Amino acid sequence: MIPAYANFGGKIHGGILLSLMDKVAYAAASKHAGTYCVTVSVDGVNFLQPVEVGELVSLLASVNYVGRTSLLVGIKVIAEDVRSGSVKHTNTCYFTMVAKDDDGQPTPVPGLALETPEDTRRFVEAIKRREFKERYKQEFDNAVSALTVLNEPDLLDRERCQVVY
Numbered sequence: 270m271i272p273a274y275a276n277f278g279g280k281i282h283g284g285i286l287l288s289l290m291d292k293v294a295y296a297a298a299s300k301h302a303g304t305y306c307v308t309v310s311v312d313g314v315n316f317l318q319p320v321e322v323g324e325l326v327s328l329l330a331s332v333n334y335v336g337r338t339s340l341l342v343g344i345k346v347i348a349e350d351v352r353s354g355s356v357k358h359t360n361t362c363y364f365t366m367v368a369k370d371d372d373g374q375p376t377p378v379p380g381l382a383l384e385t386p387e388d389t390r391r392f393v394e395a396i397k398r399r400e401f402k403e404r405y406k407q408e409f410d411n412a413v414s415a416l417t418v419l420n421e422p423d424l425l426d427r428e429r430c431q432v433v434y
């Protein structure tokens with residue numbers, strides 16, 4: 270990580286890491302699909318520890334799951350201090366990519382060969398991840414559509430805000 274990647278606090282800018290993750294997700298997805306792919310959604314981006322200038326960052330990626338035209342790529346980011354040899358895990362996240370044909374339409378991708386128990390664990394986890402995401406979205410949409418300040422008067426009392434209109 271070169272100094273040009275640093276933010277004002279001297280740590281590596283989150284956007285640099287996001288950009289690297291996007292490129293790696295693209296490489297993994299397009300290699301499996303045999304087509305160009307686009308990023309549809311990114312889940313689980315949490316910067317658990319800062320990355321320092323001078324550290325060697327590695328991104329480990331695998332295609333964890335495939336649907337008909339979509340692929341879920343898991344990415345683990347680690348940063349190594351090359352002088353001490355210490356390695357820290359900074360982030361694991363999941364990119365949903367969609368394969369596109371030459372007309373820009375979603376196109377089917379090959380199925381996934383699960384070669385190890387670890388592959389199977391990731392595949393099954395991806396199914397659960399998708400189910401939870403859909404359920405969360407449904408529940409959140411329902412909760413928000415039913416929500417008004419008038420029927421939740423206590424909600425803002427505990428927060429650090431003041432209604433001033």
Ligand SMILES: CC(C)(COP(=O)(O)OP(=O)(O)OC[C@H]1O[C@@H](n2cnc3c(N)ncnc32)[C@H](O)[C@@H]1OP(=O)(O)O)[C@@H](O)C(=O)NCCC(=O)NCCS
Nearest residue numbers: 307308309310335336337338339340365366367369374375
């Ligand atoms: C993603 C995109 C291809 C979906 O197009 P669509 O006409 O809705 O196509 P479909 O409904 O057939 O969905 C295609 C696949 O994407 C998946 N998908 C669509 N929206 C999704 C979302 N928000 N999250 C996860 N997967 C999604 C569908 O489940 C489907 O997967 P499957 O074929 O494995 O079952 C389209 O919205 C697109 O091109 N978006 C822009 C992507 C882009 O340009 N990214 C770069 C950053 S700007």
